[in-house]
Amino acid sequence: MKNISELSNEELLKTKKNNSLVRGMLIAFLIALTVLNHVNIINGDQHWSVLAIPLCLILFVLLNHNSLKKIDKELNSSGL
Template identity: 45%
Template sequence: MKSQKIEEMSNEALLKQKKTTELATGMLAGALLMLLVMVVLLAIKKGLDATSIGLGVIPFALMPILLLNWNSLKTLKKELNSRQNVI
């Protein structure tokens, strides 16, 4: 599917994309936070071994995706506010 520019999207499409982006960003943030907590608990229980260090890299490696989603969400909200259609 070809992505449209935000300015060319309808209000309904913007609201749908905002809802989807919020859900995906929240789920990713929750999963990364849960994994980070599990890695800390694993490191406390078994010490710093290759497993805990390897798993500890994953949340930091996926952090740019979370930041991109966050910035996309801010852009969507800004466009909706400019159209005076805040729901």
């Protein structure tokens, strides 16, 4: 993959759109898994250790968020 500063404005906008979609999907999965895990814990079906998966998804959301911030910074520097 190219460096962000090497991408054209059109490529940056496309990458931003794709990353925003991925971030939304990750957040939706994170919320759904957390709710389902809490319901299962309340019912006594699972242990607290199962919450590790949603906690790991938070890292991916943060990485995606940082990438979007870099893209926004590059777009702002180019005047878009």
